[in-house]
Amino acid sequence: MEKKVSIGIIGCGAVARFHVESVLAAENAILAGVADVRQESAVALAAEYGTRAYASVEQMLGDPSVDAVSICTPSGFHASCALAALEAGKHILVEKPLAVTVEDCDRIIASAKEKGLTAGVISQFRFNASVRHLREMVKEGRLGKIITGELLMKYYRSQAYYDSSSWRGTWALDGGSMMNQGIHGVDAMLYLLGPAESVSGYMDTMTHKMEAEDTAVCAVKFKSGAMIVIQSTTSAYKGAPRHISIVGTQGSVVITEDTIEKCDVEGYEWEPVTEENGAKNLGHQNPMSISCEGHKFQLRDFAEAILEGREPAVPLIESRRAVALIQGAYESARTGKAVKLD
Ligand SMILES: NC(=O)c1ccc[n+]([C@@H]2O[C@H](COP(=O)([O-])OP(=O)(O)OC[C@H]3O[C@@H](n4cnc5c(N)ncnc54)[C@H](O)[C@@H]3O)[C@@H](O)[C@H]2O)c1
Incomplete structure (x- = not known):
């Protein structure tokens, strides 16, 4: 069987649904589960889609079966979540904007490069x-x-x-x-x-x-x-x-x-x-009246990029610009x- 990329979602608010549905629609990915600082938000989203609610973000990042995470937290928390995920050896797909400052963008870009992990941004x-x-x-x-x-x-x-x-x-x-x-x-x-x-x-x-x-x-x-x-x-x-x-x-x-x-x-x-x-x-x-098609394309492309060891369709540097x-x-x-x- 072809390898599929196991993707967890961090942050279970409005845009997370687009990510969950996009992972479920991708033939090259499987949904590992969801995590949120507010455990009740993770439990609610997990129940809606029949997936696992991790007890914490740390628990998801510590799970060796998770290959990659999609970061759907408030923009100002993208950097801390991305850096923690990269430190845990996970590939990352971050919602736009990559971060709210260029300095944070640079920190994420440097860490992804150092770890040699696949990293992309949603910009549909x-x-x-x-x-x-x-x-x-x-x-x-x-x-x-x-x-x-x-x-x-x-x-x-x-x-x-x-x-x-x-x-x-x-x-x-x-x-x-x-x-x-x-x-x-x-x-x-x-x-x-x-x-x-x-x-x-x-x-x-x-x-x-x-x-x-x-x-x-x-x-x-x-x-x-x-x-x-x-x-x-x-x-x-x-x-x-x-x-x-x-x-x-x-x-x-x-x-x-x-x-x-x-x-x-x-x-x-x-x-x-x-x-x-x-x-x-x-x-x-x-x-929320936006099409999910761009997210579906980018999630599928992200999984493919990991499997093929190539850059995703929107590398981090593009969002930094x-x-x-x-x-x-x-x-x-x-x-x-x-x-x-x-
Ligand atoms: N691409 C798009 O078209 C699009 C559309 C909407 C939102 N977004 C982006 O998605 C991100 C989230 O937006 P939203 O509207 O879903 O926000 P939201 O407030 O609805 O959801 C954010 C969720 O993240 C959780 N959270 C907060 N801090 C966290 C942390 N440190 N770790 C884990 N979970 C944490 C919150 O509890 C909440 O459930 C933003 O960066 C926004 O710019 C992109």
Whole structure:
């Protein structure tokens, strides 16, 4: 029988279900069980899916039958969980963002490298059919030289959402609209346009009672010379589908949420590109109204990467780039100065 990777889930809140269902759907993985600092959360999730609730995270990490763990804790705890898992010899798949500071990202990256373990990050939007298609177009040079672009994320999150858990909206454990919600779009822009060189931003907490920002805008200059604008908020009435536009010397493309809805390229026949399975994202209104397809793809790929001894589809360094850009935007907003990105 083909070897299957045994995966445990750490953190049994909202997103953990996506991981459980993705492991159960993967032919190359088996679900070892779930663990949470709140044992009752682990017991409840385990009962729902007929799997094992470990008594503690330490017990899961000490179980030699567990090959890998998926880390679904609040973002500010990703680093401590990832480092403990790597120390215990487990491969890791970490939810976005890899960590809320570049320094923590670097600690995780260094440890994974030192231990020689497979390590990846969930960043599912880049596997959306529209983003994949646009990336091919950019790579093939169909848009010519990329001049500018925009990423607009006018989302809505209620005060109840931020009040639902003490980590939400805090600088130490979450970050604001750009670090939590916006990071999917930021990752897509980096995936499409390559490394960023500098960022200049503004931010404010305009409508919520929370520590971090609920509204941010920034301008980003890429190493390629392209300059884009990014807007993110969780204060927009009803929210609006995520909007991406990329403008080049020979064409421009617009993605609205999951669909390429405009493609203006000389001599290029096109049809709207969207998810083949019709999976729809309404993440701009509700954090859990998102498709599970990206998670399923990434969990299967993670298990395959372990079995084949290769890098997973989104290695840790990719999330570090997005965290660095967002941390840079925050720093720029605080200091009033543009921030260079390394
Ligand atoms: N990829 C996506 O689209 C997506 C969607 C939602 C959330 N997320 C990410 O997933 C993570 C979790 O978000 P959520 O909405 O599920 O949060 P949540 O608050 O619903 O769940 C977090 C769970 O982790 C547990 N926990 C806290 N500290 C822990 C620790 N040190 N060890 C073990 N368990 C611990 C909590 O008890 C809770 O059950 C965040 O980083 C978030 O950014 C990603």
